[in-house]
Amino acid sequence: MKQTRVLALGIAAVALAATQGLGAATVTSNVTVSATVAATAKLALSSSTVTFANADPDTSPSIAATEGAITITAKGKTSTGGTIALTLLAADDLKSGTDAIAIANVTWTASGTGFAAGTMNKTTAQTVGSWTGSGNRAGTQSYALANSWSYATGNYAVTATYTLTAP
Amino acid sequence: MFITRHRLLALAAVTSALSLILVPAAAAQRVNLAISPSTITFASADPDATPSIVAPPITVTYEVDKNGGGSWDISLLASGDLTAGSATISISNVTWTASPTPRFQAGTLSSTVAQTLASGTANVNKPLDGTVIFRLANSWTYNVGSYSTSVVFTLTAP
Numbered sequence: 001m002k003q004t005r006v007l008a009l010g011i012a013a014v015a016l017a018a019t020q021g022l023g024a025a026t027v028t029s030n031v032t033v034s035a036t037v038a039a040t041a042k043l044a045l046s047s048s049t050v051t052f053a054n055a056d057p058d059t060s061p062s063i064a065a066t067e068g069a070i071t072i073t074a075k076g077k078t079s080t081g082g083t084i085a086l087t088l089l090a091a092d093d094l095k096s097g098t099d100a101i102a103i104a105n106v107t108w109t110a111s112g113t114g115f116a117a118g119t120m121n122k123t124t125a126q127t128v129g130s131w132t133g134s135g136n137r138a139g140t141q142s143y144a145l146a147n148s149w150s151y152a153t154g155n156y157a158v159t160a161t162y163t164l165t166a167p
Numbered sequence: 168m169f170i171t172r173h174r175l176l177a178l179a180a181v182t183s184a185l186s187l188i189l190v191p192a193a194a195a196q197r198v199n200l201a202i203s204p205s206t207i208t209f210a211s212a213d214p215d216a217t218p219s220i221v222a223p224p225i226t227v228t229y230e231v232d233k234n235g236g237g238s239w240d241i242s243l244l245a246s247g248d249l250t251a252g253s254a255t256i257s258i259s260n261v262t263w264t265a266s267p268t269p270r271f272q273a274g275t276l277s278s279t280v281a282q283t284l285a286s287g288t289a290n291v292n293k294p295l296d297g298t299v300i301f302r303l304a305n306s307w308t309y310n311v312g313s314y315s316t317s318v319v320f321t322l323t324a325p
Contacts, residue, residue: 024325025324026323027322029201029319030319033316033318034206034313035220035303036211037256040211075214080252080254080310082310082311133308133310135307136308
């Protein structure tokens with residue numbers, strides 16, 4: 001009788017161990033996650049015109065743009081370590097009929113990380129900003145026209161093109 | 168096989184005297200899990216227009232059998248961040264919503280701690296479907312590239 005009880009307890013222990021081993025069921029499935037990030041560039045200016053009012057060259061040797069500082073937002077996605085560049089190229093000199101004011105008389109100062117001051121040019125695009133890597137950058141650009149008694153009267157105009165490049 | 172053989176031996180050796188102890192040993196859970204499709208794809212998009220990129224829905228088909236009143240859960244664990252060469256996008260930028268609730272729940276992917284996608288108790292005697300929609304928080308700071316990682320879906324009936 002005693003021998004039988006010992007045997008029964010031993011079997012019960014085996015049975016409980018089997019229950020625990022069988023009790024944990026797990027199954028897994030692998031899924032691949034992929035994401036494509038393509039090169040993109042997006043440029044926004046707070047004003048599409050820059051206006052210089054008439055002024056006395058003696059009292060206003062430098063005429064600030066009526067619009068004040070232009071806010072520039074340059075957003076771009078590029079490769080790791082890639083350079084995002086914002087340039088400006090004038091189409092010509094300021095023209096009023098046959099009269100001209102050399103575009104080099106238009107300069108700008110800038111604020112914001114990566115933004116740079118410069119002088120307008122009609123042959124070589126000038127750097128307005130340059131950054132390493134992807135990002136959303138904002139800054140300002142304040143234009144000024146060097147005033148002169150030598151300018152012929154007239155309404156002068158020219159266009160300039162901003163180009164944001166994210167290679 | 169080893170465990171099964173011992174269980175049968177126990178059943179053979181002990182008849183009516185130990186039957187109450189041995190009955191639970193016969194109830195082994197059976198779990199099935201299938202994910203379709205097996206890829207989660209995020210297309211490139213303008214972060215301003217699409218601040219959250221939505222991937223096509225994933226169907227999770229699951230079945231839990233012979234679980235008695237026990238609990239079960241489906242968890243997700245990413246193998247790492249999204250990577251493209253040396254560029255990375257933190258995996259925490261990937262979130263999901265899921266249905267039907269309350270079994271399925273929303274969450275955020277992690278590569279360190281498994282996140283619960285679904286949970287319940289008792290059996291799911293016939294295969295049921297859940298739908299999971301993953302989203303990637305878009306950003307101008309992401310570098311150009313083709314990123315990838317993997318996610319393990321695990322169904323456990325503990």
